[in-house]
Amino acid sequence: MSTAAIEGDEVRTPPALEGRRSGRRSALRGLVPLAGATLVAAAGALVAVGCFLGLYLRPTSDDWCAAWKARDLGVLGITSDFYLTQNGRVANAFLSGVVYGDGLVGAKVLPTVIAVSFTVGLVLLGRHFVVFLGGRPRLLVLTACALVVQALLYFAGTRSYQVLLWAPATISHTVPSVIGLWAFLLAVRTVRDPRPGTRRAGFAAAFLTGVALGTLSEPFALVSGLLAAGVGLLCLPRFGLAPHWRPFTWCLMWCAGLLCGLAVLYSSPGARWRRAQQPDKESLLSVGELRGTYQGWLHMWDAVTGQWAYLGAAAVGVLLGLACGLRGRPAAGRREQRRAVPRRVLVAALLLPVPVVVLGSFAVALGLRSGYGPSGWTYARTWTSFLVPMELALCGYGALLGAWGGRWLTARRTSDGVLVAGAAAAGCLALASVAVLVPDVRQLTTATVARSVAWDAQDSRIRAEAARGATDVGYRPMHIGALAEPFFTGAYERDWVAACVAKWYGVERIHRG
Numbered sequence: 430m431s432t433a434a435i436e437g438d439e440v441r442t443p444p445a446l447e448g449r450r451s452g453r454r455s456a457l458r459g460l461v462p463l464a465g466a467t468l469v470a471a472a473g474a475l476v477a478v479g480c481f482l483g484l485y486l487r488p489t490s491d492d493w494c495a496a497w498k499a500r501d502l503g504v505l506g507i508t509s510d511f512y513l514t515q516n517g518r519v520a521n522a523f524l525s526g527v528v529y530g531d532g533l534v535g536a537k538v539l540p541t542v543i544a545v546s547f548t549v550g551l552v553l554l555g556r557h558f559v560v561f562l563g564g565r566p567r568l569l570v571l572t573a574c575a576l577v578v579q580a581l582l583y584f585a586g587t588r589s590y591q592v593l594l595w596a597p598a599t600i601s602h603t604v605p606s607v608i609g610l611w612a613f614l615l616a617v618r619t620v621r622d623p624r625p626g627t628r629r630a631g632f633a634a635a636f637l638t639g640v641a642l643g644t645l646s647e648p649f650a651l652v653s654g655l656l657a658a659g660v661g662l663l664c665l666p667r668f669g670l671a672p673h674w675r676p677f678t679w680c681l682m683w684c685a686g687l688l689c690g691l692a693v694l695y696s697s698p699g700a701r702w703r704r705a706q707q708p709d710k711e712s713l714l715s716v717g718e719l720r721g722t723y724q725g726w727l728h729m730w731d732a733v734t735g736q737w738a739y740l741g742a743a744a745v746g747v748l749l750g751l752a753c754g755l756r757g758r759p760a761a762g763r764r765e766q767r768r769a770v771p772r773r774v775l776v777a778a779l780l781l782p783v784p785v786v787v788l789g790s791f792a793v794a795l796g797l798r799s800g801y802g803p804s805g806w807t808y809a810r811t812w813t814s815f816l817v818p819m820e821l822a823l824c825g826y827g828a829l830l831g832a833w834g835g836r837w838l839t840a841r842r843t844s845d846g847v848l849v850a851g852a853a854a855a856g857c858l859a860l861a862s863v864a865v866l867v868p869d870v871r872q873l874t875t876a877t878v879a880r881s882v883a884w885d886a887q888d889s890r891i892r893a894e895a896a897r898g899a900t901d902v903g904y905r906p907m908h909i910g911a912l913a914e915p916f917f918t919g920a921y922e923r924d925w926v927a928a929c930v931a932k933w934y935g936v937e938r939i940h941r942g
Contacts, residue, residue: 460849461752464856465570468745471863472576475870476544479583479593482874483540485881486533487888490912491597493929499529501932517697520645520690524600536596543593543603544579550610551575555749557617558825562832564753577745577859578820582813584866585738589873590910591810598810605642605649606817612638612683620675628675635679636686643690647796648814650687652789656818657683659781668774713799725806726794732809733816741862742820743827747855750831751848779829782822790815831855880909887942895934903942904930916941 488496498507504526511522528535555571583593591598612635619631643650661680664671671677694700711718733739793814797805835848884907894902904927906914915927921938931939 465573468573472580480541487884497932515699517694517700520641588809605646635682639686640690651792738862742823744858746824746827747831750828900937904939
């Protein structure tokens with residue numbers, strides 16, 4: 430006789446087998462929250478260290494110029510200076526004036542502001558995604574995803590100090606991603622709201638935000654423009670992915686705002702002056718320049734793919750998907766709605782992040798080569814513009830895999846053990862990807878704190894000398910984060926860092942001390 434007890438036409442699982450399956454399911458229900466809590470503690474600790482290091486930030490490189498201009502010229506003065514004489518990034522200058530308006534206080538708290546706003550935004554984004562998958566949002570796992578993605582973004586790259594702690598870079602390349610995330614959440618709210626007035630306000634906000642971002646960060650404008658264009662085309666009502674024109678309209682307003690912002694930047698006197706300082710060279714679209722851009726792009730991706738820790742984003746996504754699968758299958762109405770979308774359109778929507786990341790990263794490499802020459806690809810702080818969508822895509826694909834795999838295996842009698850093993854493996858990989866960052870965070874902590882102590886001592890000495898009427902003071906360079914310090918060039922007349930340091934301390938010049 431078979432192991433199943435048969436009564437009429439119904440096949441029942443033996444009590445012993447049912448008990449084992451129930452035990453494995455209970456183990457899975459306990460394992461996923463446990464893995465989430467562990468990752469929250471581990472990744473949260475790294476992010477918290479990064480925020481805490483903000484207290485030990487001291488000026489270097491562009492900090493010196495932004496600090497004295499914000500102090501002496503004010504917010505509107507530094508904005509005008511950027512537009513007329515620097516680069517045309519008026520939104521960038523405005524934020525710099527706000528951050529440095531009270532000395533170094535803004536720069537010290539900026540990492541915490543970024544981390545908190547990013548975490549909340551990612552949790553809300555994950556909540557929408559989980560609902561789309563038909564699951565019940567679990568705050569613990571969503572928070573784990575948000576913190577793991579951030580830990581990888583801040584510390585897995587080659588320029589951790591610049592990505593999170595150095596205000597000029599975070600304003601230009603990290604803050605735009607935070608703004609873009611919240612703009613996406615606004616887009617979701619806009620297209621779902623039934624009130625015409627609210628929708629019109631949302632479309633106007635999309636345009637104005639796009640204009641601001643176009644004058645804040647060119648790399649982010651390029652990547653987000655590609656993403657919005659792709660989403661807008663897929664959301665045309667004829668394709669069945671969206672039932673109305675609202676998503677397309679929002680994306681259109683976003684792209685229009687970005688184009689207007691980039692036009693303001695490109696046509697500004699400051700941008701024209703900056704282009705005039707560059708030597709004559711071939712067109713960016715020439716064969717030689719495109720070949721050089723392609724080589725730089727390959728170098729960028731060689732550095733990114735060489736860091737296996739980024740796989741932690743996919744691993745924590747698998748945990749998120751498994752947590753969705755614990756709630757069973759999505760409602761019938763949602764399944765019918767998905768079936769109404771043509772398969773080709775659905776596949777295109779799922780694969781959209783791939784061309785966006787690939788083409789966006791190439792656009793970033795092209796822009797860097799235009800602004801900084803053949804070595805422009807080494808400015809890794811700009812990679813944030815495509816690393817954020819890359820990590821979110823990895824996390825999303827992992828969640829889809831976890832949700833699909835969990836539901837597929839649930840229909841099989843021996844699946845629960847596989848689910849438990851899969852959850853354990855995903856949790857271990859995500860934890861390992863966080864743990865491998867610890868040595869770099871420790872080194873960053875040591876360098877930042879040690880520099881702050883030495884900098885404070887030197888600052889006190891220079892201020893005392895300036896108070897006694899000295900016009901030429903000694904300064905010892907204190908390098909950190911691969912950033913420029915005074916005397917980086919042999920000709921003092923071309924040493925813009927030294928000139929800004931002298932302005933900050935109110936002296937005529939500085940010499941190597």
